[in-house]
Amino acid sequence: MSQVVEAAASEGPSDGPGEQLADPATYDGLALRALTKHFGSFYAVRDLDLDVPRGSFFALLGPSGCGKTTTLRMVAGLETPSSGAITLSGKDITYAKPYQRPVNTVFQNYALFPHLDIFENVAFGLRRRKQKDVDKTVREMLELVELDTQARKKPAQLSGGQQQRVALGRALINNPEVLLLDEPLGALDLKLRRSMQIEIKRIQTEVGRTFIHVTHDQEEAMTMADTVAVMNHGVIEQMGAPAELYENPRSTFVANFLGQSNLIEGNIKNRAADIVTVDMHGIDVSIPAPRAHAPGDRGWVGIRPEKVLIGEVGEELDAPGNTIPGGVVSDVSFVGVSTQYLVRMPWGQELQVFSQNTGRHRLFAVGDQVELSWRPEYAFLLDAAQDAFAGAQKLDSDG
Amino acid sequence: MASTAGTAPVAVTDIKETKDASGRRRGRVGYLLLLPAVIWLGLFFVVPFYSLVATSLFDPSGSDSRGYEMTYHVANYWNAIQDYKGPLLRSLLYAGIATGICLVLGYVLAYAIAFKAGRWKNLMLVLVIAPFFTSFLVRTLSWKLILADDGFVVDALQTLHLLGDDGRLLATPVAVVAGLTYNFLPFMVLPLFASIDKIDHRLIEASGDLYANPIVGFFRVTWPLSLPGVVSGTLLTFIPSAGDYINAQLLGSPNQRMVGSVIQSLFTDANNYPAAAALSMILMLLVLVMVLLFVRRAGTEELL
């Protein structure tokens, strides 16, 4: 666990997320080495190295087509890698058939057998392996997923949330070393999704197995997993604990895909041991060195909208950083607990500001002159060569 | 709302990811599974078809006992058209009219089942098929009774003066077309139903919302969307009707034969194999041309 986080925390653009990788032969978790899958000339997964520690709740997060599902399917044995290796507890399972590996999957749309009842669905894996005490084991599992009263119903007779629990129980009953969850909550409505997130997390804690969860929903990944790997174009962009990924993104993709970020162009003026100073459209801003991930002399200064403070012209803001003057409010959305502003800066860019409605100052209106500020320790610096809009939510996609 | 927009592309790419790799297995097993059926169809459909083509080009002066000689006698075709253009045209005409009536009746029925039957949908569908499990010939015979000269249909039509006092239905083209229409109706209803049932009913409501009156809405929305069903239904009705001679024989008059009847009797009674084969080929070619034109026109490849 600590290894992974360290690997992610180490800085510099060249180092991959898994630089300090374990020796697969002795590692007790799941290790992917140089895993590649291509369909013709399209690379779904490219040269992927990854350690998933035993017992962790691990999330693979990324937009559709990023290769996360392909990765999962290779671990399940449903897809054969083009090259690379997969080891589990030191055993090479790269080319093992799906029914020969101690890995089970909760499929995207559950894939419950429609012709079998709930009991037989859950018992399926046990029966194939000729296990004893099928009856007792299945009863216990149905209790764990709170479906003991539904044993003799057919899948179609259950609600979405219940089907999802059957799928979970059907996989878990086999005591897999790794449980794979492929967008397991995608088919549920928002409210049910929230409660199932907590439910799955509870079950994971209870059984203590390794869970690998594939999702495109960043909120879901952050709520449930203790380690999140953000994937894009077949590679892992960044990996780490949710809070760390959010607070210290190392690429524009992560900065935009996890939450929202303001990215402002700047020239790097000075690199000291602990502070990098950037000239941002004539204003000097400082960024702590561990949060600076730009190699050249230019970079994107990043700041989360909720970290930006907004105030009247000349007002003392509670931030020891620089004040950026000359903002004009161009849009106001009042959402109750907070107000979301768009502020047009002198250099033409619109910055997002989320301001808690604490009552400390008035609500600004469109056209008001304002000043912005933030604490330097919240800012981060990203490679100017990266696309400032990578990973950003498009207008027509979800939030 | 927003979340559905976001999940749709996920599904698409995931399908692409699995299809390429494991959607269809390669290897010999596929051939082995397919082989028995292909051999059977090869031996008893492709080869016979070849021998039909060959027979159609034999020297017509041969006979069963003396044997035939292959002379590439293309004139068999011209002779067949010359001699039997009456039955050929009659077959196309009767089949065309019957198909047209089937389309109207079948569309009403399929539309009613798909959109208006509610929870009786499946039952109605079953009821459409059920009568057709009763023997084709027995059913056609009962039409003979229904349309008989002293039957209630003729009586009713005479009372309404739609039919002269000595007018009759049996042994007229009307009876033949009625029989064809009746017997091939399910071939029209089922594909139509499959197509209409797929139409999202909200689209029709949307057209109403956008100021289309129900009739305009039907011709602008429902009809175009149901075209695949219309095409396959029309073909499935027209093809067997054009080749049928049971209705013509049982319900029609003996001197208004359809082409199927001519082919049958050339084969079995006259033993004139070259002429029979040529006529059969002409029918097949007409049907093929029609299928191709139709499929082209409607741009649908998934016929069945």
Add this chain to the structure above:
Amino acid sequence: MTWVRKHLVLILGLLVLVYTFIPIFVVVLMSFNDPASRLIYRFDGFTLHNWANPCEDPSMCEALGRSIQIGLLSTLGATILGTLAAFALVRHSFRGRSVANLVIFLPMAAPEIVLGSSLLALFVGAGFAGQLGFWTILIAHIMFCLSFVVVTVRSRLAGMTDTLEQAAADLYATPAQTFWRVTFPLVFPGILGAALLSFSLSFDDFIITNLNAGNTTTFPMYVWGVAQRGVPMQVNVVGTVMFLVSVVIVVGGELNSRRRAKALS
């Protein structure tokens, strides 16, 4: 009046449905007919005689038995060959797929008279003209039922994603177990439907059979023959029984699925 207008389409649809049942009504009625003369086909009086003596004309029952026998055998043959082919087409990739599709599609697009006459041309050309009978009928029936089986089973298979099979493999089922525990039970309704369709196609076929039957008589051929010289009313008994059996099968299946649907709510 507004009620009629609101339900106009449904009413018209039901009228069409009623129309499809008119001949059935006649068939049932005539099965109780006590005909005054064999030559005049009309209802003369009520009797149970036809039902009590279905085999009054033994040649009818003989033809009926032969039709059932051919129907069962050709259903068996066509269902096996067709199901295998459907699996190949949906689940396997190979060269010549479009040719295979064409060969399977064409028999359905050809008029029966063409199929029948080409088979006859082959049999005659190969010198089998004297051996036409049971076996040539069977060959022909398997041939034309085959395509319908492929199409029916294929559509069932195509509607099934292979996710369920992947789930089975994931749950330790070997390929053989996956097939027998998951794939086959799920495709079975399609195969059953294809078999029923085959049987009714075979049982009902006249045009192809008539060309390739030689002196052998099937039930439709028997009816054809007696249609010229006076129809025994027992033909309608057979028609009625066929109708009842098919109604029992289809309505039974429908009630079964309805009961299942009811358990859902």
